[in-house]
Amino acid sequence: MQEPVLMARQPIFDNEVGVVAYELLFRQSENNEARVTDGDSATSELLINAFTHFNIDDVVGNKRAYVNFTRKLLNEPIPFDKRRFVIEVLEDVVIDSELVACVRRLVDEGYTIALDDFIMQPGTEALLELADIVKIDVLEYTDEELGECVRRLAPYNLTLLAEKVETHEMYDRCRKLGFELFQGYFLSRPQCSPASGFPTASWP
Numbered sequence: 001m002q003e004p005v006l007m008a009r010q011p012i013f014d015n016e017v018g019v020v021a022y023e024l025l026f027r028q029s030e031n032n033e034a035r036v037t038d039g040d041s042a043t044s045e046l047l048i049n050a051f052t053h054f055n056i057d058d059v060v061g062n063k064r065a066y067v068n069f070t071r072k073l074l075n076e077p078i079p080f081d082k083r084r085f086v087i088e089v090l091e092d093v094v095i096d097s098e099l100v101a102c103v104r105r106l107v108d109e110g111y112t113i114a115l116d117d118f119i120m121q122p123g124t125e126a127l128l129e130l131a132d133i134v135k136i137d138v139l140e141y142t143d144e145e146l147g148e149c150v151r152r153l154a155p156y157n158l159t160l161l162a163e164k165v166e167t168h169e170m171y172d173r174c175r176k177l178g179f180e181l182f183q184g185y186f187l188s189r190p191q192c193s194p195a196s197g198f199p200t201a202s203w204p
Contacts, residue, residue, distance in 0.1 A: 020064075022066065023066040060084075064085055067085055086114050114161070118135060120152060165184030166186050171184075
C-alpha cells in the first residue's frame with residue numbers, strides 16, 4: 001500500500017529568535033524521511049497538501065511558507081496567494097536566459113524569490129539582481145570563506161538566510177556577518193505532520 005504523502009516544516013527565525021516563516025518539506029512517512037525521487041512530483045504534492053488539502057493557516061499560521069521549486073514548476077501557473085509563500089529556486093537548476101526570464105516574470109508578478117543553497121558561479125549575478133533572499137549553507141564554508149561570500153553579496157539588495165546553523169557559535173558568527181534569517185538544528189529540527197493531518201493544537 002502506498003504510504004501517505006505528508007510534509008514537515010522547519011521554522012525560519014529572525015535575529016531575535018522569533019519565527020518569521022516555515023520551510024515546507026516533502027515527506028513520505030512519519031519517520032521524517034524525504035526519499036525524493038521526483039522533485040516535480042514532490043513539490044506538486046507538497047503544494048496541493050499545504051494549500052488545498054489542509055488549511056494553510058493550520059500549517060504556517062500567519063507566517064509565510066518557503067517551498068522548493070524545480071525548473072519545470074517555475075514555468076507552471078501558480079494558483080496560490082503570492083503573499084503566503086516564498087519560491088525557492090533550487091541550487092541545481094541550470095542558469096540560462098530562459099530561467100532568468102522566468103524568474104523575472106515571477107518577480108514582476110509579485111512573488112518573493114529565494115535562492116536555495118546559494119554558491120557564487122558564472123551566471124548567478126542575473127539571479128542575484130532579481131532575488132529577495134539568498135540561503136547559504138554555512139556548513140559548506142570555513143569562517144574566512146563565509147565572510148568572503150557575504151562581502152561579495154553586499155552590493156546586492158538581499159536578505160541573507162543562514163542554513164544548517166548547528167551551534168550557538170555559528171549563530172553568533174552569522175549574526176555578526178549580517179545574516180538576518182536563520183534555520184538549522186541548533187534552533188529547531190523539522191517537525192513532521194501526523195498522517196491524520198494538522199491538528200493545530202498539538203502540532204508545534
